[in-house]
Amino acid sequence: MGAFFGNIAIKTDNRDGVVKTIKESGEPMFIAGPVDGWLLLFPSDDFKISKFAQKFSKEFNTISFSGQVFDSDDLFINFYSNGEPIVDYLYDRMDGGGPQFNGGDEKTFKDFFHLADTKKIHEALFEDGGDYVFIEGRYQDFLKACGLPLALGNLWGYEYIERASDDGRSEEEAKDLPNLEKIF
Secondary structure, eight states, rough: OOOOOOOOEOOSSHHHHHHHHHHHHHOEEEEEEETTEEEEESSSOGGGHHHHHHHHHHHSSSEEEEEEEEEETEEEEEETTTTEEEEEEEEEETTTEEEEEEEEEEEHHHHOOTTTOHHHHHHHOOOSSSSSSTTTTHHHHHHHHTSSSSSSTTTOHHHHHHHHTTTTHHHHHTTTTTEEEOOO
């Protein structure tokens, strides 16, 4: 069995406002950051991750994205600006669908991340083979190619944080997520 995780990155320093919104939602989440103006959110319900990314983007008039990995085979990336969907990406290795954009493309990210390298984004999201035995490597390389300061925490999800010592990661590594806090 492979990795299952999802998380949200939202461009805001308004941690108190985000915490208030989390509490109002009734959905348990971990929050970390801010790191260079970004907050990381780890909702407990993987099926609501993209919905929450869109909600936070709209409520805080900012950009956000969600990334989800299912069984180390499927990768979903959703990107929002002021609550509007900008990018909808799926890499479905198991059903032979391969990588596909259902909205936006790799050049779209350059409009939002001035450090984005569209060539490296394309390689991370579309190139066959390479070092990508597991799909989470694509997600990691995608985040790096966007120039995001989220190398810490990008392969974490709610359950992984809850069970940090059970999945081969130390509790100390989970504590390294800046200002990590469970909200419920």
